[in-house]
Amino acid sequence: MRLFTLKYFTINSLTCLLTALLTCLVISTPLLASTGNYLNHKLEGNTVVITTNSVEVILSAYGEGAIAAHYQNFEEKLPASQLPSFAIKEKALHSKFVIKEDTKQLTLTLNKLSAVINKTPFSISYYQKNEKQENTLLIAEQQGFFSDTVIEDSKKIEVQGFRFHLNDTEKLLGGGERVLGMDRRGHSFPLYNRAHYGYTTQSEQMNFSIPAVMSSNKYIVLFDNSAKGYMDLAKAEKNTLEFSAVAGRMAYIVFAADTYPKLLNNYVDVTGKQPLPPRWSLGNYASRFGYRNEKEVRDTVNKFIDLDFPLDALILDLYWFGKDIKGHMGNLAWDKDAFPEPEKMIKDIKEKGVNTILITEPFILSTSGKWQDAVENQALAKDAQGKAKQFDFYFGNTGLVDVFNDKGQQWFNNIYQTLYQQGVTGWWGDLGEPEVHPSDTLHTLSDGSVVNADAIHNVYGHQWAKMVFENQLKMSPDQRPFILMRSGFAGSQRYGMIPWTGDVSRSWGGLKPQVELSLQMSLLGMAYTHSDLGGFAGGEKFDQEMYIRWLQYGIFQPIYRPHGQDNIAPEAVFHDKRTQDILREYIKLRYKLLPYNYTLAYQNSTTGMPLMRPLFFEEKFEHGLENKDDLTIFDNASSYLWGDAFLVTPVVSADVSSVAVDLPAGVWFDYFTNKNEPSKKYQGNQTINLPTSLEKLPVLVRAGAFIPMIDDIQSTQDYDASKLTLHYYADNSVSTADYEMYEDDGKTYQAIEKGLFELLQFSAKQQQQHLSININRKGKGYNGMPKARNMTVVIHNITQAPNNIRLNNKVINDGIWQDKNNTLTVTFTWQHQPITLTIQ
Structure with missing residues (x-):
C-alpha cells in the first residue's frame, strides 16, 4: 500500500507540475472577431434568431429568469460546433420574450431580465429590474465572441470564446471544484476535469469543472460548452471575464433573480433538479x-x-x-x-x-x-x-x-x-x-x-x-x-x-x-x-x-x-x-x-436550495448584504448553514479551544450545551468566540427553529415515522415561526411528482409569556404512512414553570419543565387532526 501511495503521488505530482507549466505557457491576447452588424431577426416559436453579416445568434428564454445565447459562426472554425447542449435539461420548456425594437437596439425581455442587443456593432448586454423598477446592468458582452490562438506544449491551438465586462466591485464564485477561496475573482484556471491526488489548501484544477460563475450582483453566467477550455476571472485584464474553448458550441446562459436562493432556483429550473435520493443514502x-x-x-x-x-x-x-x-x-x-x-x-x-x-x-x-x-x-x-x-x-x-x-x-x-x-x-x-x-x-x-x-x-x-x-x-x-x-x-x-x-x-x-x-x-x-x-x-x-x-x-x-x-x-x-x-x-x-x-x-x-448554505444566503445579515459596500460575507467559508436551523463552524486546526463565528441576524443558541445547563444564547450581527473541546463541534441553532427528530435506530431499515420528537427553540424575539417537514416511504422514485408524500406543518406564535404551537398535516400520503403519531414536543428556553398547558383548549397535566436546562417537554398522541398546543 505504501508503495502504491508513493508511486501514485509521484505520478500525480508530476502531472500537476506539468499542468501548471503548461498553463503558464498559455498566452492569450484575444483577437476580437467582429460579430458584424445586425441585419435582421425572426421569431421561430419562442426563439429569436438574429442574423449579422458574420454570425447567427439564437436567443432563447427559459423559466422565470434565464436567457440562452447560441452563436453560430459562418466560418465554423472550431470542431464539434454543432454539439448539443449538455447543460440544459431534456425537454426544457421555452418561455416567451416581450420584444421591442428601435433603430439602434433590439430588446428581449423575460419578466425582470432583459437582453439588450446593440445593432452596430453587434453585442448583447443583460439588465435586471431592481425594486424601483429601474434597469440595472448585470453583465455585458465585449463585442460578441472572439477567436484566438493559444500556445500550449509548443503547439498553436485555435480557441473561441466570450468576453464580458464586469463592474469594479462584484465578487465571483464558481468554476466547480477548486481550492482558491470563495471569491475567485483574480484567478484564471483550466476547464478540464483532472484528478488532483493528495491536495490540501490550494488547487487550481480538480475533478469537477463547471464553466460558470455566480456574481454577488445576483446573476449566473454558464458557458454551455463541454470542451477543454479556460476561464479568466479578471486576472489577465481588469474587469473582464473571459471564457475560451478548443472545440464545441459557442453558447452561454445568463440567469438572474432578486435573491440568491431564487437565482439558484432559476438555474436548476433550466439545468435540472436533483431527484430525491433514497433515505438510506x-x-x-x-x-x-x-x-x-x-x-x-x-x-x-x-x-x-x-x-x-x-x-x-x-x-x-x-x-x-x-x-x-x-x-x-x-x-x-x-x-x-x-x-x-x-x-x-x-x-x-x-x-x-x-x-x-x-x-x-x-x-x-x-x-x-x-x-x-x-x-x-x-x-x-x-x-x-x-x-x-x-x-x-x-x-x-x-x-x-x-x-x-x-x-x-x-x-x-x-x-x-x-x-x-x-x-x-x-x-x-x-x-x-x-x-x-x-x-x-x-x-x-x-x-x-x-x-x-x-x-x-x-x-x-x-x-x-x-x-x-x-x-x-x-x-x-x-x-x-x-x-x-x-x-x-x-x-x-x-x-x-x-x-x-x-x-x-x-x-x-x-x-x-x-x-x-x-x-x-x-x-x-x-x-x-x-x-x-x-x-x-x-x-x-x-x-x-x-x-x-x-x-x-x-x-x-x-x-x-x-x-x-x-x-x-x-x-x-x-x-x-x-x-x-x-x-x-x-x-x-x-x-x-x-x-x-x-x-x-x-x-x-x-x-435547488442546497443542504449546506453559504452565509450570504441570509438576507438579514446586516453587516453583509444590507451594507452594499461590504461584500466580505462572500469570502466566509469557515461557517455555513445546515438548512435554515443550524449554523456550523467546523474545527480545522489542532489544539483549538474556541472558534470565531460571524452570526447572522437574530438570536442563536449553543446547540451542544450540557444537558444540565440552559442553552447559552447569543445575539446576532456580531462575531463571537464559541468555546469548543474535542467532544464538541461548534454548532448554533437559530431561535424560532423547529427540529424534528426520531429515536435511535441501527439503520434506516428501522426508520419509524410514528414516533416523532419535535424540538422548538423559543425566544421573545421571534413572534412567529413556520416549518414544514417532508415524509414519504423513503424509496419510491418521483414520490414528489406522484404526490406520494405528506407534509407535517408546524408554526409558532409567541407574545411575552404566551406561546402557541400549531400542528397540521397535508398531502395524500404514501404506503406505510402512520395512522397516528406519538409526539414529544420539547420547547427550549422556557425560563419558568408554565401556569397551564392546553392541547386544543383542554388542560393537560403531563408537561415536564426542567429548571436545570429550561426545557418543557409535552407528550401526546396525534391523529393528524389540526392541533394547537398552548403554554402560558
Whole structure:
C-alpha cells in the first residue's frame, strides 16, 4: 500500500507540475472577431434568431429568469460546433420574450431580465429590474465572441470564446471544484476535469469543472460548452471575464433573480433538479480502499452492529474484481476466490440493514477478462483507424468505454444489469474525468457524428451518470438510483449524481478547504458534494484529533462517508475507545436528525436550495448584504448553514479551544450545551468566540427553529415515522415561526411528482409569556404512512414553570419543565387532526 501511495503521488505530482507549466505557457491576447452588424431577426416559436453579416445568434428564454445565447459562426472554425447542449435539461420548456425594437437596439425581455442587443456593432448586454423598477446592468458582452490562438506544449491551438465586462466591485464564485477561496475573482484556471491526488489548501484544477460563475450582483453566467477550455476571472485584464474553448458550441446562459436562493432556483429550473435520493443514502457508510474479501465485509458489518454504530451501506472498492491494484480493471465480475458467494453475502448484510455499493470504472484493460468482448461489441472509443483506442496509464494498458455510443452503453449496461440482479443497490463511478483521456481518442455520438476527446472531455462523467441513471430506472422504475461519481458537468445533478471532492490529503490541510468545495459546488446545483471523511491520501500515523474533527463535521454534510487508503482505518469502529465513544454519539445524532435532513433533500429537489448554505444566503445579515459596500460575507467559508436551523463552524486546526463565528441576524443558541445547563444564547450581527473541546463541534441553532427528530435506530431499515420528537427553540424575539417537514416511504422514485408524500406543518406564535404551537398535516400520503403519531414536543428556553398547558383548549397535566436546562417537554398522541398546543 505504501508503495502504491508513493508511486501514485509521484505520478500525480508530476502531472500537476506539468499542468501548471503548461498553463503558464498559455498566452492569450484575444483577437476580437467582429460579430458584424445586425441585419435582421425572426421569431421561430419562442426563439429569436438574429442574423449579422458574420454570425447567427439564437436567443432563447427559459423559466422565470434565464436567457440562452447560441452563436453560430459562418466560418465554423472550431470542431464539434454543432454539439448539443449538455447543460440544459431534456425537454426544457421555452418561455416567451416581450420584444421591442428601435433603430439602434433590439430588446428581449423575460419578466425582470432583459437582453439588450446593440445593432452596430453587434453585442448583447443583460439588465435586471431592481425594486424601483429601474434597469440595472448585470453583465455585458465585449463585442460578441472572439477567436484566438493559444500556445500550449509548443503547439498553436485555435480557441473561441466570450468576453464580458464586469463592474469594479462584484465578487465571483464558481468554476466547480477548486481550492482558491470563495471569491475567485483574480484567478484564471483550466476547464478540464483532472484528478488532483493528495491536495490540501490550494488547487487550481480538480475533478469537477463547471464553466460558470455566480456574481454577488445576483446573476449566473454558464458557458454551455463541454470542451477543454479556460476561464479568466479578471486576472489577465481588469474587469473582464473571459471564457475560451478548443472545440464545441459557442453558447452561454445568463440567469438572474432578486435573491440568491431564487437565482439558484432559476438555474436548476433550466439545468435540472436533483431527484430525491433514497433515505438510506443519508445514513452512515462503511468504506475504504478497500475490503479484500467476503470475510472482511461480514466482519466489518458485524463490528458496527456489535459496537452500536448505525450503518446503512458498505462500499466495495476495486478488490471485488481483482486481488491486487493492477491488471484487473475492466473485469467487473466477482473475484470468486475472494468473494465465493457474493449474492448470499449481499443478501445477508441487507437483512442487517446494509446496502452494497460497487465501484466501477470506464477503463477496460487489455489484460482483463472482458477486453475481447468489449472489442467485439464495439464498446470502446476508437482511434483514427477505427480500432479500439489503446493507451497506457497507471493501472495498465487500456481502452475506454464509449459512453456516448449506443453500443458502448448497451455493453456497459449489461454488466450493471447482471450486478443489479445479484442484489447490488448502488453504483460508484470512479476515474470518470476520465483520468487519462488522450486527445486523439474518438467518440461516436448518438447521431452518428464523431468527435475527439477534447470536445467532450468535461461531459464524460455526466454522460456516464445519465447512462447509469436511465438504465437503473429501466431495471427498476420505482426505485431511486444511487450514483456516486467523481466527475461531471453543469446539470449532472438531474441524473441523481452524488459527487465527492476527490483524493484529499489525510491531514489538517486536506480538511481546511472542504466547506469551500461543498459550498461552491452547491451554488451550481451539485448539492450532495461531500468529502472522504477523515481524508483519503497518505498519513503516516493516526491523528485522533484531526480524524474526530473531520467526522464531526461530516454529521452536517450531505453524505456521511468515511473513506481512505487502508494503511489507517477509515472506519471509527477500528479505532480506540475514546474515538469510538465520541463519534458514536455524533453518528447517532445524524440518524436522529433524519426527518430534518430528509426535508433538506426535499427542499433541494423542489427548489435547488442546497443542504449546506453559504452565509450570504441570509438576507438579514446586516453587516453583509444590507451594507452594499461590504461584500466580505462572500469570502466566509469557515461557517455555513445546515438548512435554515443550524449554523456550523467546523474545527480545522489542532489544539483549538474556541472558534470565531460571524452570526447572522437574530438570536442563536449553543446547540451542544450540557444537558444540565440552559442553552447559552447569543445575539446576532456580531462575531463571537464559541468555546469548543474535542467532544464538541461548534454548532448554533437559530431561535424560532423547529427540529424534528426520531429515536435511535441501527439503520434506516428501522426508520419509524410514528414516533416523532419535535424540538422548538423559543425566544421573545421571534413572534412567529413556520416549518414544514417532508415524509414519504423513503424509496419510491418521483414520490414528489406522484404526490406520494405528506407534509407535517408546524408554526409558532409567541407574545411575552404566551406561546402557541400549531400542528397540521397535508398531502395524500404514501404506503406505510402512520395512522397516528406519538409526539414529544420539547420547547427550549422556557425560563419558568408554565401556569397551564392546553392541547386544543383542554388542560393537560403531563408537561415536564426542567429548571436545570429550561426545557418543557409535552407528550401526546396525534391523529393528524389540526392541533394547537398552548403554554402560558
